[in-house]
Structures are given as structure tokens and as C-alpha cells.
Amino acid sequence: MSFDVRAGELFGFVGSNGAGKTTAMRIALGVLAADSGEVRWDGRPITLETRRRIGYMPEERGLYPRMKVAEQLVYLARLHGMGAAEAQRSVKWWTERLDVATRRDDEVQKLSLGNQQRVQLAAALVHDPDILVLDEPFSGLDPVAVDVMSNVLRDKAAHGVPVVFSSHQLDLVERLCDRVGIVRKGQMVACGTVDELRAGGAPRLVVDAPRASADWAATLPGVKVLEHKGTRTELELGEGADDQEVLRAALATGPVREFAPRRPSLTELFRTVVTQGGVR
Structure with missing residues (x-):
């Protein structure tokens, strides 16, 4: 150590x-x-x-x-x-x-x-x-x-x-x-x-689309649905994922009240590093 x-x-x-x-x-x-x-x-x-x-x-x-x-x-x-x-x-x-x-x-x-x-x-x-x-x-x-x-x-x-x-x-x-x-x-x-540790993880988005179904983003390339709760969906963008394509897909369901990057907390970073290896 x-x-x-x-x-x-x-x-x-x-x-x-x-x-x-x-x-x-x-x-x-x-x-x-x-x-x-x-x-x-x-x-x-x-x-x-x-x-x-x-x-x-x-x-x-x-x-x-x-x-x-x-x-x-x-x-x-x-x-x-x-x-x-x-x-x-x-x-x-x-x-x-x-x-x-x-x-x-x-x-x-x-x-x-x-x-x-x-x-x-x-x-x-x-x-x-x-x-x-x-x-x-x-x-x-x-x-x-x-x-x-x-x-x-x-x-x-x-x-x-x-x-x-x-x-x-x-x-x-x-x-x-x-x-x-x-x-x-x-x-x-x-x-x-904490900012340096955050930079090593995959980017995340929070999308609030009131009319979107639970699986509206499931087929988007490189996009992983982390959570869908109520009208809000949290997404993880993998390599090659396009946030503008995500936005277009969200707008296709109806109005979008929020579309914003989400920075993981230290608790989430800790969980990733300890259980999955994470990044140095």
C-alpha cells in the first residue's frame, strides 16, 4: 500500500x-x-x-x-x-x-x-x-x-x-x-x-420524461438503464453512446422536463471500486 x-x-x-x-x-x-x-x-x-x-x-x-x-x-x-x-x-x-x-x-x-x-x-x-x-x-x-x-x-x-x-x-x-x-x-x-475519481467512471444522465415508458431507452446503443422510477430514468453511457441520440429518443416520447448529467456520489464510487475493481 x-x-x-x-x-x-x-x-x-x-x-x-x-x-x-x-x-x-x-x-x-x-x-x-x-x-x-x-x-x-x-x-x-x-x-x-x-x-x-x-x-x-x-x-x-x-x-x-x-x-x-x-x-x-x-x-x-x-x-x-x-x-x-x-x-x-x-x-x-x-x-x-x-x-x-x-x-x-x-x-x-x-x-x-x-x-x-x-x-x-x-x-x-x-x-x-x-x-x-x-x-x-x-x-x-x-x-x-x-x-x-x-x-x-x-x-x-x-x-x-x-x-x-x-x-x-x-x-x-x-x-x-x-x-x-x-x-x-x-x-x-x-x-x-472526488472529482478525479468521478472522471474515471462512465458518464451518467438523468432524464425526466413524464410520458416515457419504463423501457424507452433499453434499445439505445451503448446505453444502460440503471434505474427507472416514476418519470425519471438514470442512464449510463458506454463507449460510443451519443447523448444527443438519447435526447432525441426521450423527446420522441413527449415533453422532457429534465435532461442533465449526473455525477456519482462517493458512496457509488466506493461501491464500484470495491465490488467491481473500478479505476485507479
Whole structure:
């Protein structure tokens, strides 16, 4: 698996369960040893010192349930090399930014799952890392918490921090990320912006023709009917298909209320790449 995450970039790491996302992240963090290859930061192999500059949020959350929030975050910041006063200031800042300041003196186990998630993000950020690696950071969050976390990640990227995170919420990945990498069976099978990934697929059309029958486009050369629902038909244009011929056929049935290209969502691209091979 080969890929890069650039400075100031939000990189979405997506794949089916068991595809290898968490394993790749653990190798980057040194939790697992790679059989071969290497992980580099700024052109040099990652060392223990480099890893102290990484903010990591594991999928299996790593907080001590009976430890108080502030006490725990200060402890983690000190492990990353911060002094006591600096750690206290950072904990105050991040708990306020993530809206858990009123829970600083509570044990983690007394927090809701959403607030535990916010504290876990604070643990990844409290030492002001140069790199962020987050495994399913949006899992279980309500829409308000998703917005808070999204804004934090955008802000870190805007300050030049490379951010890589995995998620099964593909609509969120599509909205948030600069580039996306799709993993299948331990390999990076597609990587690029959503627009670049879309460019590799066959063009699609949506046609709204109220008087057309369900099979009006079935015999058009190179045209595949993906869905016919009500008055709307979604078509995929194969090699040699002529969109103007499709338009003429639609007009032959009567009035056409809509005739427009349809860009596949990241969810559809993901399904194509994972199940059918797709394009790099």
C-alpha cells in the first residue's frame, strides 16, 4: 500500500471492514511492525521522536474510564513532552473548543459517548501535533458534534497539519476531504480528489420524461438503464453512446422536463471500486 498525505490536506481513508485501514494506521504509529516498506515523514523515516509529534485517535478508544477528564489530558500532554503549565493551558483551550469544559472534573465513564469522543479528540490534539491520524473519529457523534469536529480538522489543516482519517460516513468524507484513498484487501486501489475519481467512471444522465415508458431507452446503443422510477430514468453511457441520440429518443416520447448529467456520489464510487475493481 503506497500513498502520501500532504501538508495542510484532509485525506479520507475509506474501505470495507477488514480492508486494512486500521492496520496501516497502526504501522504508521509504530503499534505494529511492517513486514516490508517504510513510513516517512518529511522525506525521512519516522522515529520515536517523530511519533511524539503525531496526534492519534484509535478506533478502540484509549481513555482511562475512572480518571478525571482534565487530569487525564494533562497526563497525556506531559507524556508527549509538555511542561505542566503548558499542558494545563492546552487542556483548558481544547476542552473549551470542544465544548466539554464543564466536564473537566468528571470521570470519563460518567460522560456520554459523544462527550467521550470529544475528550478522545482532545487527547489527540492536546500536545499540538504536527500530524493527525484519526481512526473513525466521527463514529457515534450527533450532527452538532460532527460539525464541531469537522471545524477543528479544517482548522488544523489550514495551519499546515496533514490530517488522515478513516470513516464509513462517505457523505461526510466527500464533503470534508481534499483527497480520498480507497483501500481493498490491503491495497490502495483508488486515490485522488472526488472529482478525479468521478472522471474515471462512465458518464451518467438523468432524464425526466413524464410520458416515457419504463423501457424507452433499453434499445439505445451503448446505453444502460440503471434505474427507472416514476418519470425519471438514470442512464449510463458506454463507449460510443451519443447523448444527443438519447435526447432525441426521450423527446420522441413527449415533453422532457429534465435532461442533465449526473455525477456519482462517493458512496457509488466506493461501491464500484470495491465490488467491481473500478479505476485507479
